[in-house]
Amino acid sequence: MRLLESDALVVVDVQNDFLPGGALAVPDGDAVIAPINRLASHAPNVVVTQDWHPSAHASFASRHSGRMPFETLALPYGEQVLWPDHCVQGSSGAELAPGLEVPRAGLILRKGTHPEVDSYSAFLEADRTTRTGLAGYLRECGVTRLVLTGLATDFCILWTALDARAEGFAVLLVEDAVRGIDVDGSVGRALETMAKVGVQRLQSQDIEA
Ligand SMILES: [Zn+2]
Structure with missing residues (x-):
């Protein structure tokens, strides 16, 4: 297949x-x-999206005394997996990978910027009400289908795919261009969940230059 002007x-x-x-x-x-x-x-x-947290973000285990990374905790907006401190605004860890070559990116969307709310999805924060603006941006660019790549399959890719489908975008998941964290089989469950809402899987070689 070839990419169309309406693909992002x-x-x-x-x-x-x-x-x-x-x-x-x-x-x-x-x-x-x-x-x-x-x-x-x-x-x-x-x-391009970039996880971009203030220090002491609510998703960091270090923020909650006695809590360890990968435990879950009930926050005001729902269950939150607690993570090691990561992608702190301005840190080298938050920078895009040095080998990533995306000079034609029209938008770099930063998410997870609110100190008290996480955002796996590129469309809706974890409170499930605060919008990032991505759906509007894509529509104004005439985009109807997303070619989804990056990290991690079972968290930010999964939630971005589900919200994209809910917003009416077609979604192609490029299997060799995603990887997951896989907490207790979460990658397999994520792939099943995405398939159920119509996310199609393909390989990057299936897309012609
Ligand atoms: Zn994060």
Whole structure:
């Protein structure tokens, strides 16, 4: 298949802290960079997201005394997985991966910027009411279908895909351009959940330059 003018490549959170050696490393996370770079060299629209937290963000285990990373905690907006400190605004861990080549990106969307609310999704924060503005941006650009790539399959990719479908966008998940954290089988569940709402899976080689 070829990409159309109404397609947008969406590159989710390919940042140092999510790569091997980072604060919240996704296993094999750096494997997504090569296929993303190839797609980004010819995609008609490119959007990049960046997890971008203030220090002492509500999603950090360190913020809650006696709590450890990967535990869940009830926050005012719902259950929150607690994470190691990661992607703190202005830190080297929050920078886009140095190998990522997305010079044609029209938008770099920063999410998780509210101190008390997390945001896995690029569309809606974890309170499920605060909008990031991405849906409006994409519509104004004439985008109807997203080509979804990046990290991590079972969190930010999953929630971005579900919200994109709810907003009426078609979604293609590029399997070799995503990797997951996989907490107790969460990657498999995420793929099933996405399939149920009509997210289609393909390989980056299926997309012609
Ligand atoms: Zn985060």
